[in-house]
Amino acid sequence: MSVKSTAARSSRGGAKRRGAAAGREPELVQLLTPEGDRVQHSEYSIDLTPDELRGLYRDMVLTRRFDAEAITLQRQGELGLWASLLGQEAAQIGSGRATRSDDYVFPTYREHGVAWCRGVDPLNLLGMFRGVNNGGWDPNENNFHLYTIVIGSQALHATGYAMGVAKDGADSAVIAYFGDGASSQGDVAEAFTFAAVYNAPVVFFCQNNQWAISEPTERQTRVPIYQRAAGFGFPGVRVDGNDVLACLAVTRAALERARRGEGPMLVEAFTYRMGAHTTSDDATRYRTADERAEWEAKDPIARLQAYLTKEGLADDEFYAALDAESEALAKRVRDGVRAMPNPDPMAIFENVYADGHALVDEERAQFAAYQASFADGEGH
Amino acid sequence: MSVKSTAARSSRGGAKRRGAAAGREPELVQLLTPEGDRVQHSEYSIDLTPDELRGLYRDMVLTRRFDAEAITLQRQGELGLWASLLGQEAAQIGSGRATRSDDYVFPTYREHGVAWCRGVDPLNLLGMFRGVNNGGWDPNENNFHLYTIVIGSQALHATGYAMGVAKDGADSAVIAYFGDGASSQGDVAEAFTFAAVYNAPVVFFCQNNQWAISEPTERQTRVPIYQRAAGFGFPGVRVDGNDVLACLAVTRAALERARRGEGPMLVEAFTYRMGAHTTSDDATRYRTADERAEWEAKDPIARLQAYLTKEGLADDEFYAALDAESEALAKRVRDGVRAMPNPDPMAIFENVYADGHALVDEERAQFAAYQASFADGEGH
Amino acid sequence: MADEKMAIAKAINESLRKALETDPKVLVMGEDVGKLGGVFRVTDGLQKDFGEARVIDTPLAESGIVGTAIGLALRGYRPVVEIQFDGFVFPAYDQIVTQLAKMHARALGKVKLPVVIRIPYGGGIGAVEHHSESPEALFAHVAGLKVVSPSNAADAYWMMQQAIACDDPVIYFEPKRRYWDKGEVDTTAIPAPLHSARVVREGGDVTLAAYGPMVKTCLEAAAAAEEEGKSLEVVDMRSMSPIDFDTLQASVVKTRRLVVVHEAPVFLGTGAEVAARITERCFYHLEAPVLRVGGFHAPYPPARLEEDYLPGLDRVLDAVDRALAF
Amino acid sequence: MADEKMAIAKAINESLRKALETDPKVLVMGEDVGKLGGVFRVTDGLQKDFGEARVIDTPLAESGIVGTAIGLALRGYRPVVEIQFDGFVFPAYDQIVTQLAKMHARALGKVKLPVVIRIPYGGGIGAVEHHSESPEALFAHVAGLKVVSPSNAADAYWMMQQAIACDDPVIYFEPKRRYWDKGEVDTTAIPAPLHSARVVREGGDVTLAAYGPMVKTCLEAAAAAEEEGKSLEVVDMRSMSPIDFDTLQASVVKTRRLVVVHEAPVFLGTGAEVAARITERCFYHLEAPVLRVGGFHAPYPPARLEEDYLPGLDRVLDAVDRALAF
Numbered sequence A, B: 001m002s003v004k005s006t007a008a009r010s011s012r013g014g015a016k017r018r019g020a021a022a023g024r025e026p027e028l029v030q031l032l033t034p035e036g037d038r039v040q041h042s043e044y045s046i047d048l049t050p051d052e053l054r055g056l057y058r059d060m061v062l063t064r065r066f067d068a069e070a071i072t073l074q075r076q077g078e079l080g081l082w083a084s085l086l087g088q089e090a091a092q093i094g095s096g097r098a099t100r101s102d103d104y105v106f107p108t109y110r111e112h113g114v115a116w117c118r119g120v121d122p123l124n125l126l127g128m129f130r131g132v133n134n135g136g137w138d139p140n141e142n143n144f145h146l147y148t149i150v151i152g153s154q155a156l157h158a159t160g161y162a163m164g165v166a167k168d169g170a171d172s173a174v175i176a177y178f179g180d181g182a183s184s185q186g187d188v189a190e191a192f193t194f195a196a197v198y199n200a201p202v203v204f205f206c207q208n209n210q211w212a213i214s215e216p217t218e219r220q221t222r223v224p225i226y227q228r229a230a231g232f233g234f235p236g237v238r239v240d241g242n243d244v245l246a247c248l249a250v251t252r253a254a255l256e257r258a259r260r261g262e263g264p265m266l267v268e269a270f271t272y273r274m275g276a277h278t279t280s281d282d283a284t285r286y287r288t289a290d291e292r293a294e295w296e297a298k299d300p301i302a303r304l305q306a307y308l309t310k311e312g313l314a315d316d317e318f319y320a321a322l323d324a325e326s327e328a329l330a331k332r333v334r335d336g337v338r339a340m341p342n343p344d345p346m347a348i349f350e351n352v353y354a355d356g357h358a359l360v361d362e363e364r365a366q367f368a369a370y371q372a373s374f375a376d377g378e379g380h
Numbered sequence C, D: 001m002a003d004e005k006m007a008i009a010k011a012i013n014e015s016l017r018k019a020l021e022t023d024p025k026v027l028v029m030g031e032d033v034g035k036l037g038g039v040f041r042v043t044d045g046l047q048k049d050f051g052e053a054r055v056i057d058t059p060l061a062e063s064g065i066v067g068t069a070i071g072l073a074l075r076g077y078r079p080v081v082e083i084q085f086d087g088f089v090f091p092a093y094d095q096i097v098t099q100l101a102k103m104h105a106r107a108l109g110k111v112k113l114p115v116v117i118r119i120p121y122g123g124g125i126g127a128v129e130h131h132s133e134s135p136e137a138l139f140a141h142v143a144g145l146k147v148v149s150p151s152n153a154a155d156a157y158w159m160m161q162q163a164i165a166c167d168d169p170v171i172y173f174e175p176k177r178r179y180w181d182k183g184e185v186d187t188t189a190i191p192a193p194l195h196s197a198r199v200v201r202e203g204g205d206v207t208l209a210a211y212g213p214m215v216k217t218c219l220e221a222a223a224a225a226e227e228e229g230k231s232l233e234v235v236d237m238r239s240m241s242p243i244d245f246d247t248l249q250a251s252v253v254k255t256r257r258l259v260v261v262h263e264a265p266v267f268l269g270t271g272a273e274v275a276a277r278i279t280e281r282c283f284y285h286l287e288a289p290v291l292r293v294g295g296f297h298a299p300y301p302p303a304r305l306e307e308d309y310l311p312g313l314d315r316v317l318d319a320v321d322r323a324l325a326f
Ligand SMILES: Cc1ncc(C[n+]2csc(CCOP(=O)(O)OP(=O)(O)O)c2C)c(N)n1
Pocket: A108, A110, A149, A150, A151, A178, A179, A180, A181, A182, A183, A209, A211, A212, A213, A273, A277, D031, D060, D062, D084, D088, D091
C-alpha cells in the first residue's frame, strides 16, 4: 500500500525554503518565444489571422502608451497615484481578448489592459486615481467590474457571480484577476473552495509579476502558484505571461472549459512588473537593475513585433499609423483628465444608499446649510 | 512541452461535482485493519510493546467512557452542551500519544482524547460546557491550548507558535487540530501559507469525520483534503483515522519531520463522527442509519481489542480492571461536575485585561454597589 | 392567512418562504440552512420545497458566504444569508464593511446590493462562548449598511419582507432567545416603515428605548414599575441604522427622561449615540441625563454568569430610579 | 539623546528600534516592513540592523499576520504588527476581536497577549479608497483591547514604548497625515501614563476634545478663536480605550461646554461615548449639549472631496459657536 501524497513528492523532491520557483522552474505554456519565434504546444494552440495579430499588437502598444501617459499625468500632479501595468500587457491583452462580451470580468486595480479589451474608456479608469471618484464606470455596461483595492476580495465576487451565471443556465464565463501577493489571502482560498464545490464557471487569472510591492513571490509561496488549484480539485496551468498568444490561447481554453460546465480553472501568468508598484513606490529599494534587465529581454511587445516583422505582417505604414493613434490617445487622455471637474461636495452624500437613509438626509441638509452659511458671509 | 498541471490530471480524470471522495477513494495509511489484523506499510511503521498497545487501548476506552459520562451529564442538566468525540478515539489518542511533552497542541472543541494524552484533567474540560468558564485550564501546564470555537482560528495560532519555536532554536513541534469543515476557512489556508513560507515546525491534523454539523465533506471540497497541502508546498497524507496505530505512526513521523526542520505537514485522519454534532444536534435529520452502521464496523476500539485478543495481549483481568477504572473515572467526573461551584458574579470583570483598564474598574465598582444594594434591601 | 399566532422563528421562516415564492431571484444561503433547516430551524423545510439551487448549504467560510452573495447580487439575485451565530460574523466583516457596504457608492449608484444578512444574536440561551453576542454597533457605525432587529413575530415577518425588498444591504439581527415567543402575525396588514420606531407602551414618567430581545424586558419593567406607581413609556427602536430619532424625541419631550437598554456593551454601544443625539435635540427638555443599561466592558461571560451580565428587569428599574432621582 | 527634534514617523521608528534593542522578544511584522521599511518608512532600517528573524516581511494576509502574532505571543514573544493602511485591518478583524481580545479572559488570566497592532489611519493625504479611514470606534467598543493614538512626536515615541511594555493587546493608531510633523522628543523623560488625557492648551469658554490628527486642527482652531476673543481649552485624549473621563470632566466642569472632534464618522464614533458619559457626569455643569464634529455617515470620499469631508478649522469653530449659542 503506498501513500497517496502528491505533496510529499513535490515537496520532498526538492522544494527549498526559499521556493522551488527560484530553483527548478516548472515549464510554462509558450507559443511565442522572446525572440519572436512561434512554437507549438501539445495542449494549447492558436491560429490567428494577420489582422488579429496586428490587433493584439495594437492593443498592447496603445495600452502601454496610455499607461505611460498616466504616469506622466501623475508626475504633473493631475493624478494622485497610478498603478502601472508596464510589462504585463501580454497577460492582460491576451486574457482580455479571450473574453466574450457576455463574460464578466473582475479586475484588481492594475487591469488597464483588460479594461481596454472590454471597451471601457481609459479616461474612466483615471477618475479614481485622480481622486474624483472611487470607481467611475458602470460595471454592467461592459461587464467589467469596478477596480477592487482590498486584495483578494473580488475573487469571491467573481465566484458568486459565476454561481449566478450557472443558476441562470447561461453559458457565459467569469474571470477574476489577482496578483501573486493576493494568493496568500484567505478570500482567494475561499473563492477556490466555493468555485470548486459549486463547479462555478470562473477562471482565476493570477498575474504573477514576481512582486507584491517589495515582497518577492517566495514570501507568499514555496511552490508555483498554479499548483495551488489541484488541492481544491480543479486544474491549474502556468503560462508565459509575456506571450500574448499563449495568454490568449490558455485563457480562451479555460473560459471555454467553464462554459462547458467543467468548472473553475487557475491560470498563472508568469510575468514581471517592470515599473514600481505604483507611482508612490521606489522599487530600487528592494530589487536589482539586473533583474529588471533580464525581464526586459522578454518584453511582450518587442516579441510580437519581432514576429510580425519576421513574418512580414506589418509594415512601416502600420507602425506609423499606430504611432499616430497612440499619440492621439495620449492627447485625448491628457486633455480629458485636465478637463475632469472636481465633484460637487454634496456628492459625498449621494449613493450611500440606494433606498435612502434618514441620517444621510439629515447630514446632507446640515452640510448644505453649513456651506450656505459661507456664501451668506455668516461663517468664519 | 507539456503542461505542468497535476490538477488537470486529478480533476479531469474523473472528479465529479459531488466529490471524488464519494467515488474513487484514495488509499490511506493503515496498520491495523477493521478486523484487527496488523498490516505493513512501506513508509510508515510502528513497533509497540504489549504495554504500549494496552496503553493505547486503555486511553481510548477511558476517553470513550468519559465522553459517555459527559453526554449523560448534559442530559441531566449538569452541562449546557457537549461535543462528543465518539468514533474519533483512535485519531485523537494516536496523534495525542505521538506528541512529546515539550510539543504544543492547539485543539478545537472536540479534542477530549488529545487532552487526555496531554494530562489535562478531564474535569477541567467540562468547565466551559457547564458554563462556569470559557476555558478552565492553564495552557502552559500541559502545553495544551484552550479549546477554540471559532472554526479554523487556532491553525494560525499554532503556526505562529511554531514560528516562535523555530526562532528559539528548540526542537519541539506544534500540532494544530481542525475538522473537515474548517478546511474551508480562509484562516486555515493562511496558516498553510505562513507555515510553508517560514518552514514552521507545525503539523496540521485534520480529523475528517465526514460531517460539519449537517454538511457532508463534499460541501467543503471535491478532492480529498490531504491533497490541499501540495499546492502550498508541503506534504499531505491520509491516514485511517480509526486505526490508532496508523494515527500514532503517521503523526509521529510528521512531528519528527517538523523537528528536523523540514517544515509543516498535513495529516488527514479519515474517521467518522458517530454521534450528533453536539448534544444540541439531531443527526437523524440529515444522515442515514446505514451510514452510521457502516462506520460502526470500523470502530477504533473494537479493532484494537480484536488485535489484543488475537495476539493474546490482554486477558479478562485486564479488561475487568479497565472496566473498574472507567467507572471510577466516570464517578469522579460526575461528582466533580456536580461539585463545581458557580462562579462569583464579580468574575465577569476579572482578567478582561492583564494590566487593568479604568472602565472595567468603574463598571466593577458600580456593579458591586448595585449588588450590595440588594443585600441592603434597597433594591427592587 | 391573516392574524395567526406564530413564534418569531416561524414568522421569519414564513417570511422567507413568501419571498422565495414571490421572487425567483431570492436565495437563502448559509451553513446548515438546507436539510437541517438551520441550527434554530428558521429555514426549516425551505430546501425541501425550493430546492438546493435556491436554498444553499455553503462551505464553512463566512467571508466566502458574504463575498459570493455579493457576486450573486451583482448578477441580479437577492441573497438572504445566514450567519449561524453572532460571534461568527467576524470572518465576514471585511467583505461586509469594505465591499458590501461601499460598493453601491463606489459604483456611483450603478450597482445595487440587495443582500440581507440574518444574524441570530444576543444571550440568554445558556450557550458557550461566541454564541451570545450583540455586535450591532459594529455594523451601525458603518455607512452603507442598514441595521434592524425585530422584537416580536409580526415585526419579524414584515421587517424580513421589507429587508428583502430593500435595495440596500440590511443586517437583520434576530433575537435568538425570543425565537419561541409567539405573537399575532397579520400577513395581510400594511406594515410600518422598516426604519420607524414604535411606542409599544405609553407612559409619562420615563421613556425606555430598546430593540430586539430587550423590548420584552422593558415591557416587563414597565409593568413592574406601574405597580410602584411609575408610568414608563416603552419605545421599540426596531432599527439601529438609521435610528428613528423623531419618535424618540417626541417621547422624551413628553417624559423628559430616557433610559436606553441593550444587551451590547454600553461603551460605544448604540445607546451612546441615542444619548448624544437626544441630548442635543432635547437639551432643554431633559430633567436627567440619558442613562444607559447594557452589557459590561468585558467578554460575554460563561453561561452561569449571564443572568448577572445581561440587563434584566432590576437593572432597568434601577436606572429608572436613578433617572427619576435627578 | 534627550530633546531631539523628530518627525512622528521617525519617533515611532526610534521607539521600535529601542524596543528591539532592549528586549530580544520584541518582533516587528507586517507587509513590506523589511527591506522597504514600510510604505511610510516607519520601519526603515530595522530589518537591516536586527535581521529577518526579528523584522519580518509577512505574506499578504492580515488575518494570518495577527493570527500568527497571537501564536508568537503565546510562545513568549512581543510582536509589533503593522497593518499597512486603516482600510486593510478588516481581514484581521476576526482574529483581533474573537481571539486577541478575548484570549486572556478565556484563559482566566493564564496567558498574556502583548501584541501591538500599528495602524496608520485617517485621511488628508490624497489617497485612493481604503487608505484614509478612522475605524477606532470599531476597536474601542471591544473589551480586551486597548486603543491609543498619539498626536505628536514625543507621545508617538513614548506611547509606543508603553504599548510594547503593556501585557495587553494595544491598537496603536498612527496619524498618518502628521507623520512628518516634527516635535521635541525627550527620550529620557518620564512619560505620562499611556491612557491619560492631557490638556494641551488651557482655556475657559469651551473645551475641545480630540486625539491623533485632530489635535493639531483643534489647536489651530483655538488659536483662531483667540483672535475672536474666545478662549478654548484643548484636551488631547490620547487614549480611546480606556478614555480618561476624569481629565475631560475636570475641563468641562471649568468650561461648561464641550465639542468632541474626530475624523471618524460621528454616528457611533468615540464622540458619542464622550458625549453620553460626560453628560452623565456633568449634567448640571453643561450649558450646552456636547457637540460632535466628525466624518459623515458616508464612505470616505475620493481625494478631491476630502477637504469637505474632514473636520477642519471652520467646522470646529462652527460647532464652538453653536455650543456658545446655547
Ligand atoms: C487587504 C489588503 N492589504 C494590503 C493592501 C496594500 N497593498 C496594495 S497592493 C499590495 C501588493 C499586491 O501584490 P499583488 O497581489 O502581487 O498584486 P500587484 O500589485 O503585484 O499587481 C498591497 C500589499 C491592500 N490593498 N489590501
